[in-house]
Amino acid sequence: MIxxxxxxxxxxxxxxxxxxxxxxxxxxxxxFGMSSNLRTLCSMMGAGKNxxxxxxxxxxxxxNLIVSLGVIAGSFLASNxxxxxxxxxxxxxxxxxxxxxxxxxxxxxxxxxxLFSNDAFANPYILLLLTLGGFLVGFGARYAGGCTSGxxxxxxxxxxxxxxxxxxxxxxxxxxxxxxxxxLLF
Amino acid sequence: MMKTIVFFLIGVLFGxxxxxxxxxxxxxxxxxxxxxxxxxYGVIGTAFFFGTVVVFMIKxxxxxxxxxxxxxxxxxxxxxxxxxxxxxIIFGSGWAISGACPGPMFSLLGAGFxxxxxxxxxxxxxxxxxxxxxxxxxx
Numbered sequence: 001m002i003x004x005x006x007x008x009x010x011x012x013x014x015x016x017x018x019x020x021x022x023x024x025x026x027x028x029x030x031x032f033g034m035s036s037n038l039r040t041l042c043s044m045m046g047a048g049k050n051x052x053x054x055x056x057x058x059x060x061x062x063x064n065l066i067v068s069l070g071v072i073a074g075s076f077l078a079s080n081x082x083x084x085x086x087x088x089x090x091x092x093x094x095x096x097x098x099x100x101x102x103x104x105x106x107x108x109x110x111x112x113x114x115l116f117s118n119d120a121f122a123n124p125y126i127l128l129l130l131t132l133g134g135f136l137v138g139f140g141a142r143y144a145g146g147c148t149s150g151x152x153x154x155x156x157x158x159x160x161x162x163x164x165x166x167x168x169x170x171x172x173x174x175x176x177x178x179x180x181x182x183x184l185l186f
Numbered sequence: 187m188m189k190t191i192v193f194f195l196i197g198v199l200f201g202x203x204x205x206x207x208x209x210x211x212x213x214x215x216x217x218x219x220x221x222x223x224x225x226x227y228g229v230i231g232t233a234f235f236f237g238t239v240v241v242f243m244i245k246x247x248x249x250x251x252x253x254x255x256x257x258x259x260x261x262x263x264x265x266x267x268x269x270x271x272x273x274x275i276i277f278g279s280g281w282a283i284s285g286a287c288p289g290p291m292f293s294l295l296g297a298g299f300x301x302x303x304x305x306x307x308x309x310x311x312x313x314x315x316x317x318x319x320x321x322x323x324x325x
Contacts, residue, residue, distance in 0.1 A: 029256060082202065140280055142313045144269060145263065
């Protein structure tokens with residue numbers, strides 16, 4: 001049991017736990033959607049003064065910011081005290097493909113060094129990539145009215161056609177960038 | 187205060203799940219878009235399957251909210267397609283680069299990958315820009 005929980009979780013267990021999180025949030029009378037926190041952060045920082053989209057009572061969304069703080073704490077616990085190995089066991093094809101586009105550390109560690117080690121802070125080009133990726137995620141999530149949790153989990157579970165369209169969009173954008181843009185970036 | 191602790195603990199559970207199931211790993215997102223592994227599809231598919239059961243049962247059994255006893259309202263998404271398709275494509279493009287959607291952003295911060303702060307700041311700025319240009323975009 002302990003062994004099962006401290007090794008990287010198999011897909012079915014991860015999926016069940018995400019469904020449990022969805023249930024707990026619905027049961028407490030809330031909803032499951034992480035990207036709305038970004039809108040709340042904008043509103044908290046005073047964006048409502050100039051832009052009506054951010055004029056709402058952000059204090060009513062504090063519960064979701066608390067969930068985010070919990071996510072930070074949970075992943076801190078998992079990475080420091082629970083997990084037995086940080087290495088993500090990837091498929092051979094992915095490891096070779098990544099090596100061919102210039103990312104040599106696939107299969108070792110949890111995230112590529114080039115993007116997520118502290119050296120990235122000293123590399124203006126990597127900072128630009130992270131900024132671009134984040135900008136598109138934040139802009140796109142709000143434009144689409146949700147992200148992976150809001151559409152792919154909550155929306156699809158409620159059999160919402162708009163969420164299916166959004167998820168198709170996620171994959172159109174993701175596949176195009178993954179196959180045609182990423183090889184040019186590194 | 188009790189509610190705050192409950193929401194925090196739900197977040198802790200989600201944060202542990204995102205890390206332990208490797209959903210917040212950039213590598214896993216790359217592998218998903220390469221169709222080289224079933225892992226991410228399995229996670230999302232299982233969550234969708236049990237999520238559908240959860241939503242169906244909540245509606246069927248008219249489950250009440252645990253805090254205030256009110257009925258649980260599961261709001262339908264607004265009809266339409268343009269915003270979902272266009273916003274989705276923009277979101278997916280960013281997801282492929284940063285390897286992190288909004289949940290995993292917080293997860294990676296907790297796991298000590300500090301450059302994700304840049305992603306969180308720019309995602310917040312991206313959200314601000316959407317709010318700024320919202321009236322000019324097709325919805």
